[in-house]
Amino acid sequence: MNISSRFRAKENLQLSDSDAKARPLGNGSDSKPADKLTTLALAEKISDYQNILYAQKQHKLLIILQGMDTSGKDGTVRGVFGQINPLGARTVAFKAPSSVELEHDYLWRVHKEVPGKGEITIFNRSHYEDVLITRVHDWIDQEECQRRFTQICDFERMLSETGTTILKFFLHISKDEQKQRLQERLADPDKHWKFDPQDLIEREHWARYQQAYASTISATDIDHAPWYIIPSDSKTQRNLAIAHIVTEKLESMKLAFPPGNSDYKDICVN
Structure with missing residues (x-):
């Protein structure tokens, strides 16, 4: 059994x-120290595969990285994909839609950011926000x-x-974590830039978000676009699991x- 199968979302x-x-x-x-070294080795392997890709x-x-606030989306990008040559990789962070984006369908801004041939693209949040926060706040029925x-x-x-090829990761953290x-973040002035008071407002809806995530994942978990549930209270374990799954997928691409x-064999550079 490969490692990725351990984390596949279950029915219901x-x-x-x-x-x-x-x-x-x-x-x-x-x-923890050994796990970090393993993750680093896998990150370097992902970088090697990306060069070939x-x-x-x-x-x-x-x-696709989804999860509650502080679940570690940025940390995953750094820890798992930080070794990749930026030439063939992009990270796209989806914030609240702009006025121009709101004039189009909700997938418009997403479609134009998907990877081209030879690219790895990482979505930090994604089109799934349009069936998560919108439901929690009753903006859609x-x-x-x-x-x-x-x-x-x-x-x-x-x-x-x-x-x-699509891989979707839900970074699962506990409310206590x-x-x-x-x-x-509040205790360290150097981390105040990462704090958004809106996070406290969204935290009040924790139970509704958990229900929304569960039903969303169940409705959109498909073999060609699978969801993986990644325990993320441990940042080290989170990165290790995702690095293993991405490496397995890249290896399967042959x-x-x-x-x-x-024509180049007889060329001599003077």
Whole structure:
């Protein structure tokens, strides 16, 4: 059994049944230094694969990171994808839509950011916000939500059928862990830039967000666009799990540099 299968979302998902504190790839707290070294080695391997992917220009890889505030989306980008050559990789952070974006359908701003051939693109939040925060705050009703689930599945199927590999990660943290991380940001002036008072308002809706995430993941977990539930109270374990899954997927692509050009064999550089 490969590592990725351990984290696949289950049918009829209930996040309360998933332990955000779990350390499925570790051997207790003593394994943290070794886990960090393993993650670094995997990050370097991902970078090597990305060089081949960029040269080959056949495959496209879309990584989607979703999770509650402080769940570690930025930390995942640094820890797992920080070794990648920026030439063939992009990170896109989706904030509240602009007035121009609101004049279009909700997928308009997303579609133009998907990876091109040879690219790895990482979404820090994504189109899934349009079936999460919108439901928690009752900006859309259930009928519209179900319509969007169908549209998102169709959108991701189209991406898959046109050569994009999609991996979706839910960074699962506990409410207690979020409290601690928010408090740490408030206690350190150097981290105040990371704190948004809106985070406290959204925290008041914790239970509704957990329900919204569970139903969203269940409705949009498809083999060609799978969801992985990543226990994320441990930052080290979070990065280790995601690095393993991304590496497995890149290995399965059978990447290879393009064939050499026989016309070049007799060229002599003076």
